[in-house]
Amino acid sequence: MRLATWNVNSIRARVTRTIEFCVREHIDVLAMQEIKCKTEQFPYAAFEEAGYHVAAHGLNQWNGVAIASREPLEDVEIGFPGMPGFEKGKEGPDLPQEARAIGATVDGVRVWSLYVPNGRGLDDPHFTYKLDWLDKLRQYTADALAADPDLPLALTGDFNIAPTDADNGDPTIVQGASTHVSPVEREAFAAFETAGLTDVVRPLIPTGYTYWDYKQLRFPRNEGLRIDFILGSRAFADAVHGAEIHRNERKGEVPSDHVPVVADLDLSGADDDDDLPMIFG
Template sequence: MRIVNWNVNSARTRVDRMVDFLIRHDVDVLAVQESKCRDDQFPYDRFTEHGYEVAHFGLSQWNGVAIISRVGLEDVQTQFPGQPGFHKDADTEQAIEARAIGAVCGGVRVWSLYVPNGREIADPHYDYKLRWLYALRNHVADVLRANPEEKLVLLGDYNIAPTDQDVWDVSAFEGRTHITEPERAAYQQLLETGLAETNPGPGVFTYWDYKGARFLKGEGMRIDFQLASPALAAVAGETFVDVEERGGKGASDHAPVIVDYAV
């Protein structure tokens, strides 16, 4: 089963690229982040006409996640247990954002995740990011404790560079999010539940900012991951990042991460 995660930075803008990508790479499951549309705006028909089922969760022109599958789409969930919400005013209801969607695809529980960015270290969004990650950790720990043989994969844009090798110049990020010790600790605690990275390792970038000609200069970050449970990681095979997709005209600022699993 070929499973892919891709922050597309607007599904409506890049639907042609998404369809071409699915066909070109013979993809079974695509986990999408930053669809940037409401459910009623998502271009479902463009995928269903090629034999895919679609589950999408979007509330506005921000965030938005989807799972596009040709191997089944069952038990869809639009948040994980314990997922926190956000509002910059702590006295206002902290509403759940469109950042997580899960479904069973061909016997594998797939989650498409768009982890909060954090914005700035002193911003309430940074604390929200950490709470979101720890709630995800707790959910995964509960699932794997109940069933150690669960085939589970958490795919998406984590907005964290786990090591200094995962940014083009760590000094350029001094005092900024994505590389701070608390963020990296939260990511590490996800791995300590038993999850394993099945995507390419440190130094294989998945994101290049549009500003400053970062892609042409090779100045990227590795912030997009597939984290698989032990039972699924054991059958992970070929894995690569489609860097050429990032280099195309009108591309997203993220590249797709592709992993094959023998399931």
């Protein structure tokens, strides 16, 4: 299986480019974020013509997530259990949920496409929401793997966190003044390891960014962030034998400000560790 995640920053504006990438790179499963359309507005026909099944979830012109797969999508789930909602100026357990999470099973692998809240500012209510959202996702992950330790589970998407200083090349993103790099966000990201997940791309590609702001020549200057990830359970990570960050997708006509991140899995040999990278070393 060749699995990719990509914040496409409006699928209707970039449908041709997205599908061309999938076909050219032989992508079996693509998790998309920021599709920026309602569910019924997603360009299903174009994906189906290219041989993909699609499950999408979008509420308006903001956020939105989707999964495209060459194999049928099973057990599609909108939002993970316990996922909190958000409404500016309001608090409580029953706030409206945003279109930030969709899960599906493909060939036995449980895949989530996730668009983690941005946080906006360190003193913004959206930042509190972001931390709560991450904690609830961590709890769901821990519960799922406690119930089934051998589950091949992947959390993929835009986490809006640069976990280490090496993941931040943007001079405007400063610890103590900016979201994405605060100690509490980095702690929230690191907590997924205690829940049973590991970053399956970092051991294979230790450097490189996945996002560059459109402003201030950030891409030509390579002043980017690494905020797009594929986090996998042990069963998932044991099957990973390759990874790629497609930096060139930030070039050309109307690019997204993010690029695809890809993991290659050998599901048939998942139980044989002899020739696999020591991701869990």
